[in-house]
Amino acid sequence: MAPTSLDRIVALQRNPANIRNLCILAHVDHGKTTLADCLVASNGIISSRLAGKLRYLDSREDEQIRGITMKSSAISLHHRNGDQDYLLNLIDSPGHVDFSSEVSTAVRLCDGAIVVVDAVEGVCPQTQVVLRQAWLENIRPVLVINKIDRLILELKLSSQEAFIHLQKILEQVNAVTGSLFTSKVYDWSAGLEEADDSQLYFSPDQGNVVFASAIDGWGFSIQQFAHIYSQKMGIKAEVLLKTLWGDYYLNAKAKRIMKGAQAKGKKPLFVQLVLDNIWSLYDAVVTRRDKDKVEKVVSSLGVKVMSRDSRHSDPKVLLSAICSQWLPVSQAVLAMVCEKLPSPLDITEERVEKLMSVGARRFDCLPEQTQELKRVRRPEITPALLSVEMKNYSSQRPGHSGMLEAVVTGDWDECRWSQYWLNGVDFPSVFSFFY
Numbered sequence: 001m002a003p004t005s006l007d008r009i010v011a012l013q014r015n016p017a018n019i020r021n022l023c024i025l026a027h028v029d030h031g032k033t034t035l036a037d038c039l040v041a042s043n044g045i046i047s048s049r050l051a052g053k054l055r056y057l058d059s060r061e062d063e064q065i066r067g068i069t070m071k072s073s074a075i076s077l078h079h080r081n082g083d084q085d086y087l088l089n090l091i092d093s094p095g096h097v098d099f100s101s102e103v104s105t106a107v108r109l110c111d112g113a114i115v116v117v118d119a120v121e122g123v124c125p126q127t128q129v130v131l132r133q134a135w136l137e138n139i140r141p142v143l144v145i146n147k148i149d150r151l152i153l154e155l156k157l158s159s160q161e162a163f164i165h166l167q168k169i170l171e172q173v174n175a176v177t178g179s180l181f182t183s184k185v186y187d188w189s190a191g192l193e194e195a196d197d198s199q200l201y202f203s204p205d206q207g208n209v210v211f212a213s214a215i216d217g218w219g220f221s222i223q224q225f226a227h228i229y230s231q232k233m234g235i236k237a238e239v240l241l242k243t244l245w246g247d248y249y250l251n252a253k254a255k256r257i258m259k260g261a262q263a264k265g266k267k268p269l270f271v272q273l274v275l276d277n278i279w280s281l282y283d284a285v286v287t288r289r290d291k292d293k294v295e296k297v298v299s300s301l302g303v304k305v306m307s308r309d310s311r312h313s314d315p316k317v318l319l320s321a322i323c324s325q326w327l328p329v330s331q332a333v334l335a336m337v338c339e340k341l342p343s344p345l346d347i348t349e350e351r352v353e354k355l356m357s358v359g360a361r362r363f364d365c366l367p368e369q370t371q372e373l374k375r376v377r378r379p380e381i382t383p384a385l386l387s388v389e390m391k392n393y394s395s396q397r398p399g400h401s402g403m404l405e406a407v408v409t410g411d412w413d414e415c416r417w418s419q420y421w422l423n424g425v426d427f428p429s430v431f432s433f434f435y
Contacts, residue, residue: 003044004078012078012087016344020337021089023072023106025130026116028095031146033058033069035116035214035333036092042330043077049320052215057092069094072102081338088337095126107133108355112341113141114333115173119165120150123172131173135180138351142209142340143202144333145169149213152282159275163268166211174201204245208340210332217320219329221336225274244269281322286315294318301326 012018024032037051046056057073058064069092077088093106107113113134117127134141151162181200202209204222212219226240233240239257248269249261261268267276284293291310298305303325309318353363356370363371 008078009076009087012085015087018084018086019089019344020086020112020341021110021344022112022114022337022341023091023093023103023110024114024116025093025103025107025134025141026095027118027121027124027126027130028068028097030095030116030118030121030124030127031214032095032116033092035114035144035146035212035329036090038214038217038329039077039088039090039333040075042079042328042334045075048217048324051217068096070096070099070102072106077334079334079338081335084338086334086338088334097126097129100129103130104133107137107139110139111344111347112139112337114144114337115141116144116146117169117173118150119145119148119169120155122169123176127173128176131176132180135177137354138348140341141202142336143170143173144210144212144219146212146214148211148278149216149282152279153286159271159279160267162275162279163271170202170204170209177201205241207336210329210336212329212332213323214329216316216323217329218323218327219332220274220327221332224327224332229273240269244273246270282319285319285322289315298322 024036026032033055034052036057037046037054038048040046040056041048041051046054050056055064055067057075058069059073060071063070072091072093074089074091077090079086079088089110091106091110093103094100107130113130115127115130115134117123131141145166148162148166151157151165157165177200204211207221207223210219210221222241222244226237226244229235230237230240235257243257246268247261248257248259249264249266250256250269250272251258257269260266281297284290284297294310301322303322305318305321309321312318356366357363
């Protein structure tokens, strides 16, 4: 994809319904910046070959030397999902506990979050912290289970064992979110049964989970395979979407999907139709280096591999070339973001109150004129400019600075003027999140 021009970004800013403000949250070394590289590469800003190696959003010298993210970095990306164009304002935040203030700023600024979990390490202390922060700020998270290649190459798990392992990780994450939910509903006798928790948990069949290996350039959601196999097997995509994840198996004789795979000793549908294919690809390309089998796989997938990739001494180069065309991680993650994360127009009054409250001062203690600003989001009232400054940052240009700010309401021209007045710099130096 060719780099998006600034004029195109400006045009996309005028349609708040198709804007997504999100951050990437995770424990340290779970693959946030590598995933961010893949998303940046999808816009043609960097080469896909450098994704995971360049660490594009780690712009500081000490970040590159130490190999960890220390400061939050922001970037705007363009993505086309179906027939709609979306503008994604993305923040890559640190994972180390010493830089938790950067994470707090990112979470407060966004409407949604991508929570990344290592497929081997599972839920770690900082994973619990970021899930709690997302919960307290009332932003909607989606889940990326990353580094699945480690299950194959390091732990040497079979596809069946990996499926059980992934189920346990999903249970761990949902246990954390469930505990946050029950802690809020403190009246157990009255409120817990009536409270709505349908959108709380992560489940592949709901479309809010992506399985990925960002370093190898691939990732997928259940929806992608449901669409693929609905055409090949003649089964409705809706049926496959409900049965690809869970205790279901394919009865070859009856040509039906049936429940009870574990009790009957059958391969679950997710293992049979999804994981077995990925395990076979790794076995052919990385483990055995079977050229004949690789040619068959490339031919069946309909991908094109350059001769220099097939002759490369590192098999991971060939693997990335195949996987990045077959199951591009950027496509899976960005599609999930567009479909599952809310637009700025969906911001709640409770969240506006939080943005306008400073420190320990409560919203109802603010002057009445200030409290009335919450009403400017109503369509019948003339919009006023209301922006909340989140963080100042230094610019590479001498004598210039910028800021991260949330524009709760107001039009583009007003915001652009206010940024110029506040910073003494032109628009591209300021990164804004529009509501």
